[in-house]
Amino acid sequence: MELKLDVVVKGIEPLSADWRRRARAYLSNLAIPLWSLGQLLDLAEQLAAIKQTLKPSVRNKVVVTMAGDHGVVAEGVSTCPQDVTLQMVYNFVAGGAGINAIAGAAGARVVVVDMGVAADLDELARQGKIISCKIGRGTGNMARGPAMTREQAVQTLEAGIGVAGQLVQEGVELLGTGDMGIGNTTPSSAVLAVLTGLPVREVTGRGTGIDDETLDRKIGVIERALELNRPDRGDPVDVLAKVGGFEIGGIAGLILGAAYFKVPVVVDGFISTAGALLAKRLAPQAVDYMIAAHRSMEFAHRQMLQELSLRPLLDLDMRLGEGTGAALAMNIVEAAARVIGEMLTFEAAGVARNESLEYTP
Amino acid sequence: MELKLDVVVKGIEPLSADWRRRARAYLSNLAIPLWSLGQLLDLAEQLAAIKQTLKPSVRNKVVVTMAGDHGVVAEGVSTCPQDVTLQMVYNFVAGGAGINAIAGAAGARVVVVDMGVAADLDELARQGKIISCKIGRGTGNMARGPAMTREQAVQTLEAGIGVAGQLVQEGVELLGTGDMGIGNTTPSSAVLAVLTGLPVREVTGRGTGIDDETLDRKIGVIERALELNRPDRGDPVDVLAKVGGFEIGGIAGLILGAAYFKVPVVVDGFISTAGALLAKRLAPQAVDYMIAAHRSMEFAHRQMLQELSLRPLLDLDMRLGEGTGAALAMNIVEAAARVIGEMLTFEAAGVARNESLEYTP
Numbered sequence: 001m002e003l004k005l006d007v008v009v010k011g012i013e014p015l016s017a018d019w020r021r022r023a024r025a026y027l028s029n030l031a032i033p034l035w036s037l038g039q040l041l042d043l044a045e046q047l048a049a050i051k052q053t054l055k056p057s058v059r060n061k062v063v064v065t066m067a068g069d070h071g072v073v074a075e076g077v078s079t080c081p082q083d084v085t086l087q088m089v090y091n092f093v094a095g096g097a098g099i100n101a102i103a104g105a106a107g108a109r110v111v112v113v114d115m116g117v118a119a120d121l122d123e124l125a126r127q128g129k130i131i132s133c134k135i136g137r138g139t140g141n142m143a144r145g146p147a148m149t150r151e152q153a154v155q156t157l158e159a160g161i162g163v164a165g166q167l168v169q170e171g172v173e174l175l176g177t178g179d180m181g182i183g184n185t186t187p188s189s190a191v192l193a194v195l196t197g198l199p200v201r202e203v204t205g206r207g208t209g210i211d212d213e214t215l216d217r218k219i220g221v222i223e224r225a226l227e228l229n230r231p232d233r234g235d236p237v238d239v240l241a242k243v244g245g246f247e248i249g250g251i252a253g254l255i256l257g258a259a260y261f262k263v264p265v266v267v268d269g270f271i272s273t274a275g276a277l278l279a280k281r282l283a284p285q286a287v288d289y290m291i292a293a294h295r296s297m298e299f300a301h302r303q304m305l306q307e308l309s310l311r312p313l314l315d316l317d318m319r320l321g322e323g324t325g326a327a328l329a330m331n332i333v334e335a336a337a338r339v340i341g342e343m344l345t346f347e348a349a350g351v352a353r354n355e356s357l358e359y360t361p
Numbered sequence: 362m363e364l365k366l367d368v369v370v371k372g373i374e375p376l377s378a379d380w381r382r383r384a385r386a387y388l389s390n391l392a393i394p395l396w397s398l399g400q401l402l403d404l405a406e407q408l409a410a411i412k413q414t415l416k417p418s419v420r421n422k423v424v425v426t427m428a429g430d431h432g433v434v435a436e437g438v439s440t441c442p443q444d445v446t447l448q449m450v451y452n453f454v455a456g457g458a459g460i461n462a463i464a465g466a467a468g469a470r471v472v473v474v475d476m477g478v479a480a481d482l483d484e485l486a487r488q489g490k491i492i493s494c495k496i497g498r499g500t501g502n503m504a505r506g507p508a509m510t511r512e513q514a515v516q517t518l519e520a521g522i523g524v525a526g527q528l529v530q531e532g533v534e535l536l537g538t539g540d541m542g543i544g545n546t547t548p549s550s551a552v553l554a555v556l557t558g559l560p561v562r563e564v565t566g567r568g569t570g571i572d573d574e575t576l577d578r579k580i581g582v583i584e585r586a587l588e589l590n591r592p593d594r595g596d597p598v599d600v601l602a603k604v605g606g607f608e609i610g611g612i613a614g615l616i617l618g619a620a621y622f623k624v625p626v627v628v629d630g631f632i633s634t635a636g637a638l639l640a641k642r643l644a645p646q647a648v649d650y651m652i653a654a655h656r657s658m659e660f661a662h663r664q665m666l667q668e669l670s671l672r673p674l675l676d677l678d679m680r681l682g683e684g685t686g687a688a689l690a691m692n693i694v695e696a697a698a699r700v701i702g703e704m705l706t707f708e709a710a711g712v713a714r715n716e717s718l719e720y721t722p
Contacts, residue, residue, distance in 0.1 A: 036681040079394075098704055354440040
């Protein structure tokens with residue numbers, strides 16, 4: 001199934017206000033003090049409204065880990081050699097990475113997508129161990145020119161939409177986003193700076209753990225990239241093309257696809273949320289389908305979450321990416337689905353209710 | 362197996378510093394930026410040190426929901442009728458409560474213990490649907506006299522220890538605490554006030570959702586109970602007897618038992634943490650085995666967590682009790698166990714490591 005970007009963007013529907021109301025009324029009648037499961041009930045309401053049922057199901061969970069390389073690493077913005085992207089893809093496939101362990105705990109499958117790793121991964125794709133949507137072998141160095149062409153940017157988005165479509169067709173009911181790409185906090189900060197207008201210094205952090213000198217260099221590189229490429233803040237595809245990344249576009253597309261197909265999508269940390277920001281700018285109603293997994297240690301992540309008006313489920317000082325935050329949050333999403341699907345109301349449970357706490361819609 | 366309180370208190374060992382060190386060194390060699398899974402790695406280190414292995418297992422999870430009634434409800438401190446304790450026990454057994462739904466998502470079993478519900482639950486106990494450790498039909502009204510005798514307080518603690526011992530013998534590797542008892546934020550606040558010396562007003566909240574007038578009354582009732590009973594701050598058993606509750610003692614005992622048997626125990630919200638505070642005052646090293654599930658909406662819960670120096674895993678505006686927070690956190694504990702048990706090191710994964718980030722013990 002090949003879906004064009006503009007069809008998807010136009011086809012995303014806002015959540016049904018009617019189902020929100022029905023879910024809220026139902027949840028307000030559970031045999032507990034009113035709304036005493038807090039954010040878990042907010043989430044249950046969202047799931048019910050997305051799936052248009054009071055018994056939303058989130059079976060067949062999948063975390064999609066999108067991998068890509070970044071030309072900008074030539075500027076010395078990361079502590080890690082570029083090869084690590086490739087090595088980590090092999091680690092994902094071998095099952096030895098953080099995302100494998102955490103997805104295992106959540107009962108989720110990990111799907112690795114090559115959006116643009118700077119190496120030949122055809123053999124892994126032929127073996128069915130990864131999905132290949134390779135746009136190129138790493139982006140261009142945004143400090144010297146655009147990261148990719150506009151056509152490539154659209155391709156990344158449509159590739160992500162395609163992956164979402166394929167997984168939904170296979171019966172996946174809950175998606176999570178993830179990333180792997182050495183250097184990819186740099187384009188993520190760049191995207192955030194452009195879309196919000198915030199100064200680069202305020203949205204640029206230490207990624208895998210760079211020192212002060214490297215941080216200053218990273219800020220300088222992003223500032224130069226913005227000056228040179230002049231991305232158009234009002235045109236998210238242009239922003240993605242000029243200062244984004246292949247996997248960031250893939251993630252944005254995956255989120256748009258999830259929203260189009262009415263499947264909730266758990267958004268991981270800093271890089272994934274850069275993709276989510278792009279998705280929101282393309283289709284504001286896509287936010288209704290997003291669930292913020294956690295607050296990353298990468299400090300500007302809170303700016304992104306604020307921009308999306310999303311409250312994260314977890315805050316555990318994580319900053320790994322790969323989709324680890326999304327995987328960890330998936331069990332909370334399942335708990336929310338079970339709360340609305342399985343809990344009894346006052347009446348059904350035969351529990352006395354304090355009239356003063358009664359729900360009035 | 363009947364274990365005496367003093368044997369257990371003396372028998373709890375602090376965590377092995379050697380195993381902590383070994384776990385920390387191992388986790389610092391995982392193929393990720395140093396400690397980039399944050400609190401999940403702190404937890405993995407704790408699990409490894411508790412279980413004295415680099416592959417800690419947390420199978421056969423059980424949340425123990427301890428139920429009891431409180432004579433102090435006669436003072437009008439709650440919005441709910443006392444019968445709700447009994448009705449909720451039936452809801453737990455029927456599988457329709459919040460704890461059932463959330464434990465289901467975590468793959469955990471719910472074990473309901475009657476510590477002192479003000480009703481006859483013998484039939485449920487005979488059917489094996491609950492465990493009966495009934496100390497009495499509700500505590501005495503602490504505004505008029507002690508909640509229970511000193512002997513009863515010791516009985517509640519030893520009952521909790523016994524439940525822990527039985528479950529550990531059955532192969533349970535992860536325990537969680539939970540409570541059910543209309544009015545039980547009142548004794549919990551009282552315990553907190555005595556043990557910390559904080560003013561009653563600063564540690565008393567709205568429980569199931571009382572109004573200003575009822576809150577003022579609740580504060581007055583606790584102040585009166587402290588004046589009348591004069592619990593000895595330095596004697597946790599006396600505090601439990603004078604102003605505690607049967608289920609609070611059971612929870613404290615369960616935690617002590619878990620620590621004695623070297624099983625990690627996930628501590629739920631306000632009421633459970635009152636039990637944890639008592640456990641800590643009886644055996645300070647018991648804290649090493651505790652995992653704080655979440656920060657409750659009951660605002661004084663943060664004082665309790667501070668007192669225990671525990672950082673909670675979740676903060677989702679929950680305030681239900683039953684063990685719902687503990688159940689929700691159990692999957693995070695499992696993720697931590699899998700992280701240390703399944704993830705590969707730089708060397709094993711063949712991932713290049715930045716020397717500047719290398720771990721030096």
